[in-house]
Amino acid sequence: MASQLKVDTITGVTTAGSISVTGEGNSTTTNLQQGLAKAFAHITGAGFTLTDGFNASSTTDGGTGKVTLSYTNSMSNTTYSTGGITYNRAAGSSNAEGGLTTSATHYQLVDTGGNVSDIGGSQQLSTFTFGDLA
């Protein structure tokens, strides 16, 4: 029978911040909260415009090839895991993205191409964050 649940908040019974979800193979479970991305951001242009995002409040120029992304809601520590990719249209290449986790409130993204003068310009940058919210 099809079913639909309407709620604003889902909380674990045994531990509020821990809910198990059955995986696609119908045998293994995974932790819902741990598996959810805690932030994503799509950043474009020389002004580091935050064109779309979730739990992403602002961007600031971090110097050549670097931009700092601030979270709306902070992480609980600095051991979160970030990933993403940059697209450098001017150089005609797509570069992997480096991330330096320095703070629970923000982190710095680095274009690993190393040969671009500005991560903004004609580039797009996509990034996401996994870890624990404060």
Added chain:
Amino acid sequence: MASELRVNTLKDASGNNSIATSFVAGGSAKAWCPLVYSSGTPTAADSLNVASFTDTQTGDAYINYTSSTASTNCSCAGSNISTSSDLGVLNKTDTTARARTIIRNSSNSLVDSDRNFQLHGDLA
């Protein structure tokens, strides 16, 4: 009391922001970790579904899962944890039980450098 809820769709209390539970399971990361090097074998500063690491050579290691994936057709991502602009991370699935992670510098040399790993796909 432990409980189990079986539903097809989640919505907020106003009936908006509908999402099928298949997207909740399918869209969640099945593994992630920051790998930190202080000696030859990396350690996880934090993690989901990562049991251990197998160091194979400088800059090259296997990430062993706690729960295996259904196939090797999973999507790997990551980044280096550094402000250096000459480090390239290569993350790939190896078997359903592990992924492989490599970092090379601009001289194409393998280096033990901190990095991130994320995995999306189906669990077994």
